[in-house]
Amino acid sequence: MSRKYLLLFLALIISAGLLLFGCGTNQVNDAQKQDAANGEEQQEEKDEEQQVDLIKLSGGDWGYPSPYAHYPRGPGTRKMRLIFDTLLNSDADGNDSPRLASDWEVSPDGLVYTLTLQPEAKWQDGQQLTADDVVFSYEYQNQFPPVNVADFSSINKVETVDDKTVKVELEQPDPFFLENMRSFTIIPKHIWEEVTDPYNFVASEAVVGTGPYRLTDYSKEHGTYRFEENESYWGSKPRVKAIELIPVSEDIMAFEQGAVDRISATPDILPKFENNPEYRVMQYETTWSYRLYFNMNQRPELADKTLRQALAYAIDRQELVDMVERGAAVPGNPGVLHPSNELYNAEVPQYTYNRQKAEELLDSLGYKDNNGDGIRENSVGEKLSFRLLADDGSVRIAELIKQQLALIGIEVNVQVTDNMTRDARFEEGDFELCINGSGGVENLSEVTTIKEETRATSTTADVIGYSNPEVDRLYSAQEKETDLERKRKLMEELQQIVAEELPKLTIYYRNDISVHRPSVYDGWSLETYHNDHRLNFVAD
């Protein structure tokens, strides 16, 4: 009897929850585009506006925001970046733009870079920033890699020319040199030269930088931060005087109660905030994607591109976007790059959902269902069946793919692990099919067999068993190419081959949605979806 009532009680709670969260999502996209457009207008107006006193954001502990003591995840780095500057930065189009280096020159042979520092730049303890600090930062970080590392592998020597000029000599020309300098954090020599164990250095001097904000309060235990405007900042005046980050249990509730001023949202809760002048919804397309990997060593039949193409035709990426992300995603491009990428080639084969086509391809490979159990067999009677490795975050995608492939007679057994285990098995090649998700890079290097030791990072896993010398050639050629038109040509060709051969299949790129109260602060950047990114508070 008690069990019956319990079920009734639970059902009541669940339905109440559903009612509260609402279900309609259809108008999401249009409304957001509209919102984004409005945002742009308001953004311009807002630049004229005066400073906002305080912004509250959802926090949580991401470590002490020194270059060495924050945690190895984005939120930690972004907090550190409120305090510390890099030499260069990227503008909205991804080009190099000045930060601590106001100007730079390259020698004709591409081997020597001369960088001029901002004349006004000062450390938060009042000392001047000098070229010595840059040289010291390089040497120190070469010895002790900070959490967020810059790639120094092409650098031969860094030396001072005068107080505000630095000369960098490279071993060989490196088209990525300036881009790498975007993650090179400059630290004050007068503080760090005494420090022998930077990973344990959490004194208040450890957070003296040249950036727009100072850290005035931090609690590791509670996960709170308070940043205040650095009055002596060399760049443009911050639009927000103080930023407070506090832990919240439920983002939406905290936002509705005004405990925080902006949240990341899921499509399900949007109806609550849309068409309400009190709130503004912003949707960002991101290059963060889920990808399907084939292990051609464990399952040699996957090395046949026709089979991979059949899978691509049978996996309805639009349906996955609609069902898993409620439409807040962009279906994957078989050519890997996000459609918003300036090098994107729209002409590549798209493999729009086509069950018949998929079945024809399987037929042509000789996979037939001879015993009538709904699963195709090969010529020797082995079932066409795969194990699909996924983590708990991608399990819904995996289950839908299983259903979609069942329709064309392919059996899929989904294996779910935690994401660290999935990653470890992925790296070891212990899978047949695997869904993996990450952002930051639209990694075409994964499909090559080129691995420069120094560049090899743990995100770039090889696509196992795939090797195409032409792909390798095009990839390295475009990597070295500095002329944009020629680079585009190479990339288009590369994408064409990759889309044709499908060494991996991009499932979809996830969008990020956030909601804020324009009456509190409306300066949120359209370029970055991260609440705590400095671009939201400083024009730079």
Added chain:
Amino acid sequence: MRQKKTPLRFLEYALTIWIVITLNFFLPRIIPGDPFLIISSDGPADEEIVLTQEQREFFFSYYGLDKPMSQQYVSYLGELLQGNLGYSIYYKEQVSQIVLRRLGWTAFMVISSLLLSTAIGTILGCISAWYREKWPDKLLFFQLIVLAEIPVFLLGLIILFIFAAGLGLFPLAGAITHFANYDSWWENLLDILHHACLPVMALTISRMGGMYLLARNSMTTVLKKDYLRTAWAKGLPQKRIIFRHALRNALLPIVTRVFLSLGTLIGGAILVENVFAYPGLGLLMREAVRRHDYHVIQGIFLVVTLLVLSANFFADIVYRKLDPRVNDYSKKHGG
């Protein structure tokens, strides 16, 4: 008799601790993946920082993870004997400091809810036993069983939803008001209590059912005893009969249960802390496991083990104190 058994008992505890330490050491390391392996991330808002192979190797040797497992184990035991719990890879701090700071909050929550759930559960159990099979008993029984069946994190969410989000009576998360300046220590204390109300409430309600059932059963048995009929016949007031005469004798299993339930309570606390973003050990444990931060995992589990073992130890002593028959029994059969 008991003195003779104590060294043996001590050995038993020491052995248990050693086994736990060993399991804590090897289990996280057997799980695939290491603290520096980063291939995927959870979503756009939460991207990870990627290390080059070189840097990964640097950190492996910095934290001594490049040495053979047996060597790491021996040096871990050596460090432990010196009271050193190790250094957190992810949090970049001494594990003992991290754990110590968090332990207070968890202990505060667990002990408060233990006291409350015991008191309320026992009183309700007595009432129920007194009105056995009548409507107050039926009503209480049904309601408490339903409450006890709800998983504690769901209970926490419901409470959060109603009292914090809906009615706005309590804060949504955390253990204190951040960036606040208090005029006096009691304002500070009030703030802490205010924040603790909901998590403690969730944990208390989820434990109450068990206590209630135990008290109800125990009381029912006692109420059937002859000496209560005597008390009744003497015309003593009802309250006095229940709480003086009957409860005293029904208390024994309840007290034991209080100590023995510490282990499961800590389990519940972990879930509740995650719901309310309460800065205790539970919140830390979830993150440490996710990050494969070996030293922190070891530290937390060791501390929790020690707590549970000491609770068992005390339960043992109290049980012997309260019920001399336990001793008589072991005298007869143990010796």
